[in-house]
Amino acid sequence: MDIVFIHNLTIETTIGIHDWEKQTRRPIVLDLEMASDIARAAASDRIEDALDYDAVTQRLKREVGENRSELVETLAERCASILREEFGIPWVRLRLNKPGAVGDGVDVGILIERGDRPTGTANH
Numbered sequence: 001m002d003i004v005f006i007h008n009l010t011i012e013t014t015i016g017i018h019d020w021e022k023q024t025r026r027p028i029v030l031d032l033e034m035a036s037d038i039a040r041a042a043a044s045d046r047i048e049d050a051l052d053y054d055a056v057t058q059r060l061k062r063e064v065g066e067n068r069s070e071l072v073e074t075l076a077e078r079c080a081s082i083l084r085e086e087f088g089i090p091w092v093r094l095r096l097n098k099p100g101a102v103g104d105g106v107d108v109g110i111l112i113e114r115g116d117r118p119t120g121t122a123n124h
């Protein structure tokens with residue numbers, strides 16, 4: 001099993017526990033590793049046989065950009081559920097960074113894995 005990745009996907013959203021955070025938008029940054037057997041796509045050279053990272057990107061931009069949350073945990077779980085339920089991805093590692101949340105230049109957030117990591121998945 002192979003990995004399709006999307007790194008540094010920056011999306012503006014409304015996220016936070018404080019009232020002032022609920023009045024503004026700020027960027028969050030997603031790093032995704034998604035298990036995908038690329039053999040069929042590599043053999044056919046057809047996007048229909050691939051995990052289309054553009055489709056994943058557009059879907060997450062819509063979900064994150066059009067909704068609000070308080071905790072990074074909530075948003076991370078929602079994104080992981082979309083990947084597994086709508087795109088049929090068996091395993092995903094998702095890092096959600098809320099840059100600057102505790103101070104300039106400091107990264108904070110959450111790293112979750114969902115699903116059963118298939119054996120032989122490329123280390124990443």
Ligand SMILES: Nc1nc2c(c(=O)[nH]1)N=C([C@H](O)[C@@H](O)CO)CN2
Binds near residue numbers: 102
């Ligand atoms: N585990 C978490 N801790 C905190 C979160 C969060 O989403 N998960 N959020 C905040 C505030 O919104 C902070 O980001 C801004 O002051 C604090 N702790």
